[in-house]
Amino acid sequence: MTKVYFIGAGAGDPELITLKGIRVIERADIVIYAGSLVNPEILRYAKDGAEVHNSASMDLNEVLEVIRRGAAQGKLIARVHTGDPAIYGAIQEQMDALAEMDISYEVIPGVSSFLAAAAALKQEYTLPDVTQTVILTRMEGRTPVPEKEKLAQLARHGATMCIFLSVHAIDEVVAQLRDGYAEDTPIAVIQKASWPDEKIVRGTLTDIAEKVREAGISKTAMIVVSNVFRGQYEKSKLYDPGFSHGYREGKS
Incomplete structure (x- = not known):
């Protein structure tokens, strides 16, 4: 059939x-x-x-x-x-x-590149007391982006942001992200996540554009900006020994 x-x-x-x-x-x-x-x-x-x-x-x-x-x-x-x-x-x-x-x-369905990027970075995107939100977006190009979805608008949420199809415009990406994130906010660029020639560049909003240019990355890359990369967060209640839920009684 x-x-x-x-x-x-x-x-x-x-x-x-x-x-x-x-x-x-x-x-x-x-x-x-x-x-x-x-x-x-x-x-x-x-x-x-x-x-x-x-x-x-x-x-x-x-x-x-x-x-x-x-x-x-x-x-x-x-x-x-x-x-x-x-x-x-x-x-x-x-x-x-x-x-x-x-x-x-x-x-x-399949494994999206933003998830392969998280695996390559060995990073959880949603950490307690940091952010519980992941934004998937892109810069405007030949495909327009609604005004309320511009990076500068989305950056004000302070969430983890995974930016597709935009590394060729890394300078403009950084300029817009500065409307919401601090200059020292960690950011990573992952080219061809999960491929044999995968490449990872890490930095902050201050220096990531130059690092990306030095690495020769201009396409096929995911940009991830988030405070989760700082490594400072509260542990999850899910495995807290003092926290009760439907499958486990908490220990006092």
């Missing part, structure tokens, strides 16, 4: 794709993958004879035409995106088009 699966392939490491995603790719007759970011190692899961398309060189109509043709032939189609496709994955327009064509589809 024809079905299209939108699959989050993870941040780069080919083992970060879910088992469910792998099983679909193994059965897929057609694989359309976002070759500009998806690790091509993911294709090793495809069966012999599968029809493979790199969507990096395709526009929306071309992608939809491959899907439409495959659906008419009763094929199983894997549409493979980087990270988790719900975040800057441009899948809504594809799903809406499939709904109009009455083609059945399903979404399989």
Whole structure:
């Protein structure tokens, strides 16, 4: 039976794709993958004879035409995106088009780069008495950002902020972040988190732009700014021996 699966392939490491995603790719007759970011190692899961398309060189109509043709032939189609496709994955327009064509589809989530970045940094983003909020955002580019979602506005919350698709404009990012964070706020830039050539640069708002330039990082990087990097926080109540909850009685 024809079905299209939108699959989050993870941040780069080919083992970060879910088992469910792998099983679909193994059965897929057609694989359309976002070759500009998806690790091509993911294709090793495809069966012999599968029809493979790199969507990096395709526009929306071309992608939809491959899907439409495959659906008419009763094929199983894997549409493979980087990270988790719900975040800057441009899948809504594809799903809406499939709904109009009455083609059945399903979404399989993946490990987003902001989570792979946390793993690379060995850092929890939500610490007691520091912040309990994570903001996922980006600088405006060819895709505009609403005025109330500008970095300068979001920075005033003081939360952990994970900034996608913006390292090329690191100076402007820092300038806007200064509207809410102190100059000594820690910030990290992680290029290609979970890939073999992963690169991490740490600093503060004062020096991170220069460090990023020195490292030669201009794309494929996550910017994370947060006071959680200071290492000062209260321990969680979850494992506090004096704290009771539904699974454990606290000790006095």
